[in-house]
Amino acid sequence: MKSAVETLNPTRVRLSIEVPFEELKDSLDAAYKKINQQVTVKGFRKGKIPARVIDQRFGRGAVLEEAVNDALPKFYTEAVNEAELNVLGQPEVDITELKDGETLNFTAEVDVRPTIEIPDYSGIEVEVDAVEVGEEDIDKAVEELRERFASTAPVERAAEDGDVVTLDLEAKVDGEVLEDGVASGVSYTIGSGELLDGIDDAVKGLEAGGEATFASELKGGSAAGKESEVTVKVSQVAKRELPELDDDFAQLASEFDTLEELRADSRKRLENMKQYDQATQAQERVLEKLLELVEVPVPEKLLEDEINTRKHNLEHHQLGQMGLDLEKYLEIQGKTAEEFDAETKEAAVKGIKTQFVLDELVNKEKLNVNQEELTEHLMRRAASSNMSPDQFAQAVVEGGQVPMLVGEVARGKALAVVVEAATVKDTNGEVVDLDDDEDEDETSTEASAESSAEGSTEESPEAAPAPEKTEA
Structure with a gap:
């Protein structure tokens, strides 16, 4: 031959x-x-x-x-x-x-795969948000905890904002009661926005036994997106009562003896969260700078496949679970089909470029993935997929996706190398040390690399795909 x-x-x-x-x-x-x-x-x-x-x-x-x-x-x-x-x-x-x-x-x-030249990336500089936790942030966190320990007490008066009402609901479309449009004993906090549009105005002012009818567009179920006539009956009105903010509350809601200790712990938790967000922000911005430095041609067929995959996943998985179609989703987002197509293409191009560049960095820096790193990554992916590690591992092996997971870890390590070489400053002009929590940084670095390359339809270059049958 x-x-x-x-x-x-x-x-x-x-x-x-x-x-x-x-x-x-x-x-x-x-x-x-x-x-x-x-x-x-x-x-x-x-x-x-x-x-x-x-x-x-x-x-x-x-x-x-x-x-x-x-x-x-x-x-x-x-x-x-x-x-x-x-x-x-x-x-x-x-x-x-x-x-x-x-x-x-x-x-x-x-x-x-195009030939890619990785330039010197040590001069990359990015700015991120400063880690600042004020008293108002701590007040908000403690107040949210206080809300979780609120109790309710029935009252004999008309319902007001913030009250918890017990409701019976019946939804009709074109005069017919929907099979899945009837519910009894539904607990709802007025003003939370967790049920139907228009329900707050309908129940406010009603006492126990009161009834009202209003029009609302259904958010889910068999008639999702359709205009319906909803009848609501209030069976109970209850007032929410918040516990006093004192040492007794601290002992009730936490392992701490005093409110002061609880607030100090809240500060520490908020600082840790903001440091994690800061690290993720740094990695995303370093990646954007890196992609700006590298010329990456994108194969047309690969881009077409990537766009189609992203659209398919959105329409048949994400939106399907929410009871929406693409047309309704675009209406909610306030986007035209043209804007959606442009955004999808832009994301697909970035995903492909990210994979190409980080894979080239893996080769250039001679990065390897050991069993411990792969296992840790698998555990995180299993948790995000709401599967046990054993179930996720079995699905990965049966689907032949082990090389894909190895690639994700390797790309995360490649991005970490670039971040380490970059200069990261916060909005106060202070240099940010991202090595304070190595494990969290590694996790967020992998997440940044994965999210940018998410949905890629790229075939593994290690095994050449066979041609389809051709007429002789």
Whole structure:
């Protein structure tokens, strides 16, 4: 077999492959054997039909087509490996010449990873928010904790903002009561916005036993997005009572003996949260600066696949779980279809560029992923997927996704190398030391790399995809 590579553009090549006919022998034998098992010829036992009879009865062309389709993936893969190409996706194959007994010539056009030059990134500088926790932040955190320990007491008066009311609901669309539009004993805090639009105005001013009807667009269920007539009946009105902010509350709501100790712990927790957010912000901004420094051509077919994957995941997974379609989602977001398409393309381009650049950094810095790092990453991914580590690991192995997880960890490590070399200052002009909490920084770095590259449809470059069947 002979092969030659022609570069069509920075992300696409054409392979021209010549195969001597004798190298098709194994595939021809397999073709005759396969046809033998599929057809019946009078006078011959199944599986024992001579090759010349198959040629006469079914045509030599059918045999050649079967043999070529069997052989193409092997010869294509050999040519890819010989040329040391990092291919992406399926090739477009064209048989240019097939002479029975003489030769098989074909071409294969395929996308490849572009050659990327990583420049000196040590001069990257970014600015992040300063870690500042004021008394008002602590007041808010303690007040939220206080809200969680609120109690309710029934009152004999009209419902007001902040009251907890017990409701019976019935929703009608076009005069018909919906099967899933009836609910009893629903507890609702007036003003929380957790139920239907318009319900606050409907129940305020009602006492126990009071009833009202209002129009509202349903947010979920079988008639999601439709205008409905909702009847609401109040069975109880209760006033929320907050505990006093004192040492007794601290002992009730925490492991601390005094309110002062509780507030000090709240400050520490808020500082830790803001430090984590600061580290994530630094990594995202360093990544953006890095991408600005590198010229990364994006393969058109890969970009098209990436855009389609992102749209599919949004429509059939995320929106489906919320009972929305794309049209309703765009209406809620206040976006046109054109704006949505532009944003999706921009995100897809960034995701592909991020993978290419960080993968090149992995090679340049000779970064490896050990078993402990992979296990820690798997545990985090399992937690975010609401699966046990064992369930997630089994799904990853069965789906052949282990290389994908290894790539995620490696890209996270590559981004960490760049962040470490960058200068990060807060809005007060102070240099930020991101090494204070190495474990949290590593976690957020991986998250930044994953979110930027999320949804990538890129094929692994380590195994050349086989071409699809082609008519001989």
